[in-house]
Amino acid sequence: MAAPVSAGTRLQPQPLDPPARLRWYGVVVVALAFVPFVAPADVAATATRILALALLAVSLDLLVGVGGMPSLGQAAPFGVGVYAAGLTARELTPFAPVQVLVAVAAGALLSALLGWLVVRSRGTYLLMLSLALAELVHTLAGKWDALTGGTNGLVGVPALTFAPGGEPVRLAGLVYWWVLAVAVVGFLVVVVVSRSAFGRSLRGIRDNEARMSSLGYSTFRVKYTAFVISGAVAGLAGALWMAQTRFASPEDLGFHVSAFALLAVVIGGRGSLWGAVLGAALVGVIRDEFGPQLGGRGPLLLGIAFIAAVYLLPHGFAGLRLRRARTQGHP
Amino acid sequence: MSTLLALDGVSKQYGSLMAVDGVTLGIERGARHALIGPNGAGKSTLFGLIAGTSATTAGTIALAGEDITRRSDSWRARVGVAKTFQHSSLFLSLSVADNIALAAQRLTGHGLRIRTRAAHCPGVAEEVERCLALVGLADRPQVRVSALSHGERRQLEVAVALATRPRLLLLDEPTAGMSAAESGRFVGLVESLPPDVTVLLIEHDLDVVFRLADRISVLHLGKLLADGTPEQVRADEVVQQAYLGSGAARELFLTSPGSP
């Protein structure tokens, strides 16, 4: 240790100064924008779905990593967003921005309802409650035939358009760019929330809720707001999923979606938003690329990944970077 | 002087145990009021009742004439009751500066602002700097709390409480675990507080008590044993008897340096 002052700062990765961070974001986004030029259409389609799941993971990380609310039910606002976008496209307009707005509203509304119950609990109880509520929403989607098409799923969703009454967009690359652009906006929204004064309050609650209360905060309001924002972003991710798949099934609200997002968050490192994106990419590629090769043993792989992540990566990728910095005596 | 805090028959019962037993006590506005008594006397429990972290089983608590007995701890914090914790209660993964900023931004009304960046809250950075300087942590704002020493955490605990700009400051054994130098600095800090801040202090170091307190209450087995100026309490026979059980405490009590 060089000086006592650096003792504490070394325990966390050095935050990049804002311009450097922005440059990095820019580089990543530009690199991602090139995917359709270099990859075949089916890869672009996979990449589109992974982008949607990455945004879902980021929305969950706001709850789990920043807010300390370990939700097992993030599939609920996501799936509701998928259905809302699909229904909007089929019944109202395929104009893409409208689908996005409706899905965001639907995700926020659902989270506002569920959050009223979930946010009052903490720890194991919150895990259990969020899971139970999300699964009930899942069951509902399968039963409410008139609205959701039941277990057959929501079919007949038209391709999105970039102008009201315009040409349907069918090129996988164009859909990809649209999804990338919206996902970047969604990601930045979460970054802004996380870095805001509100985000600091949320971290305070994660660390020590009782103390926040004794500082005069209404911790329910802070947590509830975060829950609704997270649900809105998850709904947005659902709209992006629908933009590519043009199909919704009750499984989009299922536990496996929540588990997937949670694994992405854990692998990426809780509280690290870029880590969640990276985790989602990794888990998505493993599931979509290697899963089929194993003869549909995707869940097995997912399960092993969970066990391995818990034992081997307690702090995710972000933790690895931190450990390396420590062993190298990084300033 | 008017009464800021009025306790009337305040009790806390755990099963058959009366942890606090019918305490009636008034704290004057601007007082430096010390609460002393042996371990297990119910001092910290009484603090919890005043701050609202636990509920009374009997009696009323009034702040500036208003009954706050049934109010939550966060409500009391918003009307100016701040408490430090006997065992530091801080935000361990956050930096020293952010710990204070959390208190400051609640006061400036930024706590729920999403469009205000944490690093650019108007008024918060100044408040953080002020409080850090007050407790002597000015050179360590970016250090994580988990890397602080015990004594430093005690100091930060006080800084967080001060950042809420309290009317009534409850300090629960603030100097426990502090070095002599830190403890001395702490006494200076309390002396330098604005006179309209009312301080209620639990303290075992009678040195500190007699340097700071203009009034002392003695709690024993949950009951208020004595209440008066330091001279009155020192001369109180009941108090002396209560302390006879532990000779060391009695000696400390009787031979401590004169009051200010």
Added chain:
Amino acid sequence: MLTWLGANYITMIDGVALGVLLFTIALGLSLVFGVMDVLNLAHGALYLIGAYVAVQVLGGGSASLLAFAGAGVLALLIGGLAGAGLSVMTRPVARRGHLDQALLTLGVALVVADLLSAAFGNDVKSIDPPTAFAGSTSLLGDAYPTYRLVVIAVGLLLAIGAYVLIERTRVGALVQASVADAPMVRALGVDTGRLVTGVFAAGGGLAALGGVLGAPILSAYPGLDTRVLILGLVVVVIGGLGSVTGALVGALLIGQVETLGVSLLPTYASFLVFGTMALVLLVRPSGLLATGRSA
């Protein structure tokens, strides 16, 4: 009212049978949760193991009562071992918080469920009740499957046994004390590690036994694990943590809501489970009969 009862009492008895099965799930879930604050997401998989044990042992057609009992004992052993294994697995991460432990059990649940579907396929496997109880019994003039009445009887016996064990014995007192304040019990010098493993094993055994009992009614198929897990969680939320009576009351309530709901209001059946849970949470946030902490 009487005519309504007359029209629906068969459904209601079905509901009691389902409730009793849910109780075998919920009790273990609730105690593991209460004692060591772990959400065991593999609990549904343990039930499914039991159901497939029944399929494996008894799948060939009608089985004797003895074979059935044998399957039950085997499931009890396997479930108990699996539960103990889970307790050992979660111990290294016990200090890391609720999420890590839950994720670990989730990983186990996914692996187990996938291995089971690899071994037994994705079809619904039904088995017949033991021959001795294969027929039906006349119940107020209606024929009712005897086996379901047996399930109710066995389930109630299990409930009474669990109640006596938890409420009337020293071990039970320790379990209750751990639910209320685990650190305190540790401080008193009790080996909570063994206690926790025991509770985990008992919960796992009970769930697997429930799987055997329930196999002739609910069958065995991939996805059943999630269904019973979720219903078990709802029961625990409704009944309250760490309470035998709470688990029983919650299980019987949800059993009624599920069966009566599906029969009377098929469109709104899933709303009803949701609504019941939400209502209980709003009125009694820590459950109907909570003994431990609420959060």
